Structures are given as C-alpha cells and as structure tokens.
Amino acid sequence: MKGKTFIISLLIITISWGGNLWFYQSKQLEEPIFLEHYYGGAGVFELYYLTNRDESSHVMSVEFSDGTTLHAKSDYYGFHNGNPAYGPDVQSRSTHYLLKKTGFDEQQMRELEVDHEGEATIHFNDGKTMTADIGTVESSELREGNGIFRSQGTSSSSNGRSFRTYTVKEDLKIDSMSSPFPEVQDDLKMKLYAPSIDLTGTPDAGGPRSYSKELDEEWSQVAGAPLENIDFPIDMKQGDRIRLTMQEKPDSIRAYSYEIEFTGTSENGTPFTQPFLVSNHPQFTPEQMELLIERRGSQ
Known part of the structure; x- marks a missing residue:
C-alpha cells in the first residue's frame, strides 16, 4: 500500500512539474516585440521592446527604412548585471517578460536626417537580426527659443500624468494648435490652463494648483x-501662466516623444510658434505586457 501511495504521489509531482514547464514554455516569445513609436525629433529617441525574462541580449543598432543606420549610445551598457532582469536597460519586469529600452544619440539622428515609417532592421549584440514595425521616427533641427514663453516647470508621475508650465512675458494671442501625430491623442487626455479659458477644476489663487497635488x-x-473643447483664439496677458496637463490612458502601449505646436501673434503683431513636449517613458504592468503581446505579437 505504501509503495502504491508513493508511486501516485510521484506521478502527481511529475504531472505538476510537467504542467508548470509547459505553461512556462507556452509564455515564451519567439522574438522580441517592439512597441509602436511616434518620435518627432523632440527629446531623446528611445527604442522600447518586450522580451523574455531570461534574455540577456540588447539592441546594438537599428537600420531605418530610409537606409540610415543608427547605433546605440556607446555608454548605454556601461554597467552590467549578471541577472538580465536587472540590467540598466530594463524598464519593468513580470514573471515571464522584460520591457527594455535602448537610447540613441539625438545629434547623430539630426546629422543622418532620419525619416522612417514602418519596418526597421534591428541588430542585437549576440549577432541576431530581426525586422519589426517600430512606427514613425523623424529627426528635426534644434529649435531656438522665441523669447516670449518662460518655462516655469515640468513634472511627471508613474501614474501616466505629466505637465509643462510657462509664463508669457508679454501680451499675446494663441490662434491655433496642431499635432504631428493626432492618432496618439487617442491615448491621452489633455487639459490646457490659461486664465482666459473656461475652466474645469479649481485653480489655486488664479493660477495652476500645486504641482505635487495635481x-x-x-x-x-x-x-x-479639455483640449478638444477649447475655442481659439486664447488671449493672454503679460505674466499669465499657461499649462498643458496630460494623462495617459491605462491601455496605452505606445512610446512617443514629439511636440504639439501653439501658434499665434505677440502684442506687436509678430507671429510665434511655441512647442509643448509630449512624451512618455513606458513602464508596463504585467497586464499591459499581455496587451502588447495581444495587439502586436502576431505582426
């Protein structure tokens, strides 16, 4: 009887172990999954991708559709860790996956005049190469300040909220707003604060509320x-503050860094363009990783 009980127990352990092994193998990715990127030449270009938790390789270079090749920053992997789940390129991790990023030199992108859309060829440090749709990546010239807007602060939180605040140095009128990637707006809720706008919320002493609280x-x-409810033009007086607050939606699985442009005229009739940076640095939950696999894993 004891021998029979032992055999049954051993079978149960073996079946359980086999089931766990099957489940683990069923969750493994055949190759990394790259996010859809919207990069409009603003800020540092970072390439994000999902890979298996035990994968130690990293991106060395990317060959864009326009024929240019961009190499990862040489100092990006200066600090190595024996456990790939805690490497310097890891942004978030789950039981099975790692979300990694690779940074590229902004000035080099401008020199190469990168203009890409769709599939790119990705080279890894272990010699592997793959083709993946990484979205739209464009370089641009450095902007010079218009001297009318003075930065008052920027901040962001892990809950997907960020804002940028400026003070205007003279009377002006903002006539319009445009975005190079309107499709990304579906991932964001945006509010614009200015004293002359019909507001929701309660501004503090006639200005934006405290940074940490909001x-x-x-x-x-x-x-x-809400940005979509604003009727232009917006009149502003010298010393007024203007702030764009952004909230990323939970099911957003894109990476982006670009500028929304506000155009208008100063008090003396001089036209101006003022960019507001819109960017994120994805740090996915396990649920968002699974959503990324569902949406882009079959591409």
Whole structure:
C-alpha cells in the first residue's frame, strides 16, 4: 500500500512539474516585440521592446527604412548585471517578460536626417537580426527659443500624468494648435490652463494648483479645460501662466516623444510658434505586457 501511495504521489509531482514547464514554455516569445513609436525629433529617441525574462541580449543598432543606420549610445551598457532582469536597460519586469529600452544619440539622428515609417532592421549584440514595425521616427533641427514663453516647470508621475508650465512675458494671442501625430491623442487626455479659458477644476489663487497635488488629483479637479473643447483664439496677458496637463490612458502601449505646436501673434503683431513636449517613458504592468503581446505579437 505504501509503495502504491508513493508511486501516485510521484506521478502527481511529475504531472505538476510537467504542467508548470509547459505553461512556462507556452509564455515564451519567439522574438522580441517592439512597441509602436511616434518620435518627432523632440527629446531623446528611445527604442522600447518586450522580451523574455531570461534574455540577456540588447539592441546594438537599428537600420531605418530610409537606409540610415543608427547605433546605440556607446555608454548605454556601461554597467552590467549578471541577472538580465536587472540590467540598466530594463524598464519593468513580470514573471515571464522584460520591457527594455535602448537610447540613441539625438545629434547623430539630426546629422543622418532620419525619416522612417514602418519596418526597421534591428541588430542585437549576440549577432541576431530581426525586422519589426517600430512606427514613425523623424529627426528635426534644434529649435531656438522665441523669447516670449518662460518655462516655469515640468513634472511627471508613474501614474501616466505629466505637465509643462510657462509664463508669457508679454501680451499675446494663441490662434491655433496642431499635432504631428493626432492618432496618439487617442491615448491621452489633455487639459490646457490659461486664465482666459473656461475652466474645469479649481485653480489655486488664479493660477495652476500645486504641482505635487495635481499629479495625483482626480482628473475632474485638474485645473484647465479639455483640449478638444477649447475655442481659439486664447488671449493672454503679460505674466499669465499657461499649462498643458496630460494623462495617459491605462491601455496605452505606445512610446512617443514629439511636440504639439501653439501658434499665434505677440502684442506687436509678430507671429510665434511655441512647442509643448509630449512624451512618455513606458513602464508596463504585467497586464499591459499581455496587451502588447495581444495587439502586436502576431505582426
């Protein structure tokens, strides 16, 4: 009887071990999955991708559709860790996967005049090469300040909220707003604050509320008006503050860095363009990783 019980117990352990091994193998990716990127030449270009948790390789270079090849920053992997799940390129991790990023030199992108859309060829340090749709990547010339807007602060939070605040140095009128990637707006909620706008939320003493509070405030209490509800032009007086607050939606699995442009005229009739940087640095939950696999794993 004891021998029979032992055999049954051994079978149960073997079946359980085999089931766990099958489940682990079923979760493994055949190759990395790259996010869809929208990069408009603003800020540092970073390439994000999902890979298996035990994968130690990293991206060395990317060959774009326009024929240019960009190499990863030489110092990006200066600090090595024996455990790939805790390497310097890891942004977030789950039981099975790692979200990694590779940074590239912004000035080199400008020199190469990168202009890419769709599939790119990715080279890894272990000699492997793959083709993946990485989205739209464009370089641009450095902008010179217009001297009318003075930066007052920027901030962001792990909950997907960020904002940029400026003070205007003279009376002006903002006539319009445009975005190079309107499709990304589906991933974002945006509010614009200015004293002359019909506001939602409660501004503090006639200006934006405290930075730390509004990063965690209920969206309905964030000072400003939804961007899609604003009627241009917007009149501003010298010393007024203007702030763009952005909230990323939970099911957003894109990477982006670009500028929304506000155009208008100063008090003396001089036209101006003021960029507001819109960017994110994805740090996915396990649920978002699974969503990425569902949406882009079959491409």
